[in-house]
Amino acid sequence: MKNLTLKDIAKALDISVTTVSKALQNYPDVSPKTKKRVKEYAEKVNFKPNSFAAYLRTHESKTVGIVIPRLNHYFFSSILRGIITEAEKHEYMTFILCSDESYELEKIQIERLINKNVDGIFLSIADKTHDLGHIQNIIDKETSLVIFDKYSKLTACSSVVIDDQKAAYTAVEHLIKKGKTKIAHFRGPLLPQNSIDRFLGYRKALDDYGLEYDKDLVFICDDINDTEGYNHMQTILDEKIEIDAIFAVADLPAVGAMNCLLENNIKIPEEVSVIGFSNWLISSLITPSLSTIDQPGELMGRKAFQVFMNEREMKKKKKKVEFKKYEIETTLIERDST
Amino acid sequence: MKNLTLKDIAKALDISVTTVSKALQNYPDVSPKTKKRVKEYAEKVNFKPNSFAAYLRTHESKTVGIVIPRLNHYFFSSILRGIITEAEKHEYMTFILCSDESYELEKIQIERLINKNVDGIFLSIADKTHDLGHIQNIIDKETSLVIFDKYSKLTACSSVVIDDQKAAYTAVEHLIKKGKTKIAHFRGPLLPQNSIDRFLGYRKALDDYGLEYDKDLVFICDDINDTEGYNHMQTILDEKIEIDAIFAVADLPAVGAMNCLLENNIKIPEEVSVIGFSNWLISSLITPSLSTIDQPGELMGRKAFQVFMNEREMKKKKKKVEFKKYEIETTLIERDST
DNA sequence: CTGAAAGCGCTTACAG
DNA sequence: CTGAAAGCGCTTACAG
Numbered sequence: 001m002k003n004l005t006l007k008d009i010a011k012a013l014d015i016s017v018t019t020v021s022k023a024l025q026n027y028p029d030v031s032p033k034t035k036k037r038v039k040e041y042a043e044k045v046n047f048k049p050n051s052f053a054a055y056l057r058t059h060e061s062k063t064v065g066i067v068i069p070r071l072n073h074y075f076f077s078s079i080l081r082g083i084i085t086e087a088e089k090h091e092y093m094t095f096i097l098c099s100d101e102s103y104e105l106e107k108i109q110i111e112r113l114i115n116k117n118v119d120g121i122f123l124s125i126a127d128k129t130h131d132l133g134h135i136q137n138i139i140d141k142e143t144s145l146v147i148f149d150k151y152s153k154l155t156a157c158s159s160v161v162i163d164d165q166k167a168a169y170t171a172v173e174h175l176i177k178k179g180k181t182k183i184a185h186f187r188g189p190l191l192p193q194n195s196i197d198r199f200l201g202y203r204k205a206l207d208d209y210g211l212e213y214d215k216d217l218v219f220i221c222d223d224i225n226d227t228e229g230y231n232h233m234q235t236i237l238d239e240k241i242e243i244d245a246i247f248a249v250a251d252l253p254a255v256g257a258m259n260c261l262l263e264n265n266i267k268i269p270e271e272v273s274v275i276g277f278s279n280w281l282i283s284s285l286i287t288p289s290l291s292t293i294d295q296p297g298e299l300m301g302r303k304a305f306q307v308f309m310n311e312r313e314m315k316k317k318k319k320k321v322e323f324k325k326y327e328i329e330t331t332l333i334e335r336d337s338t
Numbered sequence: 339m340k341n342l343t344l345k346d347i348a349k350a351l352d353i354s355v356t357t358v359s360k361a362l363q364n365y366p367d368v369s370p371k372t373k374k375r376v377k378e379y380a381e382k383v384n385f386k387p388n389s390f391a392a393y394l395r396t397h398e399s400k401t402v403g404i405v406i407p408r409l410n411h412y413f414f415s416s417i418l419r420g421i422i423t424e425a426e427k428h429e430y431m432t433f434i435l436c437s438d439e440s441y442e443l444e445k446i447q448i449e450r451l452i453n454k455n456v457d458g459i460f461l462s463i464a465d466k467t468h469d470l471g472h473i474q475n476i477i478d479k480e481t482s483l484v485i486f487d488k489y490s491k492l493t494a495c496s497s498v499v500i501d502d503q504k505a506a507y508t509a510v511e512h513l514i515k516k517g518k519t520k521i522a523h524f525r526g527p528l529l530p531q532n533s534i535d536r537f538l539g540y541r542k543a544l545d546d547y548g549l550e551y552d553k554d555l556v557f558i559c560d561d562i563n564d565t566e567g568y569n570h571m572q573t574i575l576d577e578k579i580e581i582d583a584i585f586a587v588a589d590l591p592a593v594g595a596m597n598c599l600l601e602n603n604i605k606i607p608e609e610v611s612v613i614g615f616s617n618w619l620i621s622s623l624i625t626p627s628l629s630t631i632d633q634p635g636e637l638m639g640r641k642a643f644q645v646f647m648n649e650r651e652m653k654k655k656k657k658k659v660e661f662k663k664y665e666i667e668t669t670l671i672e673r674d675s676t
Numbered sequence: 677c678t679g680a681a682a683g684c685g686c687t688t689a690c691a692g
Numbered sequence: 693c694t695g696a697a698a699g700c701g702c703t704t705a706c707a708g
Binding site for chain 1: 412
């Protein structure tokens, strides 16, 4: 079944292609009568203009792309959901690509999106990304860019993030208020800003409450998964490091740590409290349920798309776009592990 | 920064646009010398042909679309990963849309994809889909279609699925071999073929091992989540229905049931064994860890894309495409809950 | 208010 | 082996 074209409609109604095109786009210089005829007919035959042909003239592809570091990841899936849902409302389609936390792959994926002429790119910078030239590249083309989750001070674009430092502070403060004094931190890798910020929030809470910072209580998770949490906890036990609480950079390492504690019959939260970060589905389903910081992914995704749309409108009106850092609120979720 | 065009290259090398185009596509009627010049230059300036313009001639968009019922869903995320990874290898880009298990939305999403001129659509039919007219619609256009996860006998297309009946049989057989005789089934909704098949596998295992089927031990999960599993288990306790095992249609209801059992201090697996289905990440992380059926999503996704590519090749060679049902192997994963 | 014409950036049948 | 020309399906400046 061949797709209908403007030409087909023009022929059927015995008017010109030009008039059909203008009528469908509501040009003011088409008579109401003609407009009505055209629109009714187009509706009847379910005509949709070919987006590829339209692009060639308008340079709008009505397409955006997302690059995320992980695909099978609760938080990023929530973000996807937010972006896609909002995109649909505005008749946008969304390409998904994954960087696998690799700098090289991230570069390639961005290039792919640029070559597909997307109108905008949504990016969460990979953990291993140490250089932002490829991101500058997006900005140099006329493609819009919105960064989410991972913030970077260095790029000329808007970002939708949370206040990681504040959120981490809240988590650690919560542990302190529960009477904990020897709080370990399972932190993320060294490069990404959010793992740095969560670490800083941890330190600040210790400082503010007069607890001494002990670098031997900080463990790095290079991959943010349960195994790393488990292993770090095992190390703590093996080396008899004294702790009474853990603040983990994310829920999975927290869950890993809890499983190690459970296997060793260490009581949670009485002997060791554990708090995670992100509020993955799993955190409410395990026993004991995991206290955590809720990081509203879907909301962040929606916001990111809205920012993109606004900036696009501004550009179309030739107004100057001001880049902003949008911060989404997080909440402390108290459960049984603290 | 304007994008380069064939024209720019032609001008730079002082040859015609035609020759540039042919050289880049390795036409045999271009001299090796010219080819080399063109290719080297194109490489140097990082030229990529505009895919929208190319589409207008070739009617290949190098774009596919996926419609899944759930976005934040471990199994579907694995499938996404499989399809996207394979698509990338073949220079395809992937649109993601979500039907939210709704028939109406599924219809709309498919129409959207068709209007974006995707070369192929990958679909897991929504639970609420009761009519397949919109799917026939894809087939009527020249768009390729591959169905995955949810199988339907009625559509003229290939599908990549598991043998749900056999997999369910294996799960229930496992419970029986552990000495369980009063096995409840938390089944999925009535419509989708896979929830029917898992139910049939359950019944067949009971039959084969001489256990009587008792319809009062079958509970329907309309939404396949933990809450439904929890609630059904609560009902069983409230109504003092005697069971010694549960086979759940998926991991989440199994986890919900386990949480209800734990709260009531009922020993797993001694008093009640629980087995799930799918092998979500969570099943290995909870305590006790959940036995389940591994359903290799990423593999299914890869296979689905390969099927699409093969059928596309066939079509290009004007050969007849034969639709097949590809079955991916599942494995029983024994853990602590059985 | 309507429409002929140019052009977006490609591909390819055809002529030389 | 090379290139002029037509055409994919739109949009829009321009003429009438």
